[in-house]
Amino acid sequence: MTLHRSVGFLPLLRSLRQHCPPVLPMRVRRCKIPASVGAIADCALMSDDEGKPSHSSIRVASRLPEIAACDALAHEVAHALAYTTEHPAFLDHGPEWGLAMARVYRAHEALLR
Numbered sequence: 001m002t003l004h005r006s007v008g009f010l011p012l013l014r015s016l017r018q019h020c021p022p023v024l025p026m027r028v029r030r031c032k033i034p035a036s037v038g039a040i041a042d043c044a045l046m047s048d049d050e051g052k053p054s055h056s057s058i059r060v061a062s063r064l065p066e067i068a069a070c071d072a073l074a075h076e077v078a079h080a081l082a083y084t085t086e087h088p089a090f091l092d093h094g095p096e097w098g099l100a101m102a103r104v105y106r107a108h109e110a111l112l113r
């Protein structure tokens with residue numbers, strides 16, 4: 001998905017939290033990501049002290065223009081949504097991610113109406 005217009009990073013994030021809540025809590029930061037990492041955004045599964053999945057952590061590079069940051073946010077939120085106990089390997093771009101991306105896209109489109 002490529003967004004061609006958006007309502008802005010924080011309104012999009014608020015809307016996705018409301019309309020597409022993931023199984024695990026989701027922490028989102030728009031921050032510096034070193035160029036050496038080679039990514040503009042990422043999503044990681046974090047664990048508690050007992051090794052149980054506790055939340056997903058999404059980072060979006062602060063250097064991205066607003067529309068690209070929204071696009072990256074949508075992509076990474078779909079990863080967080082794709083996580084289930086049946087599908088713990090949520091960092092692929094398989095069918096679960098595709099369905100999650102469709103949910104995110106519909107929520108985004110509803111925001112623009």
Ligand SMILES: [Zn+2]
Nearest residue numbers: 075079091093
């Ligand atoms: Zn991805």
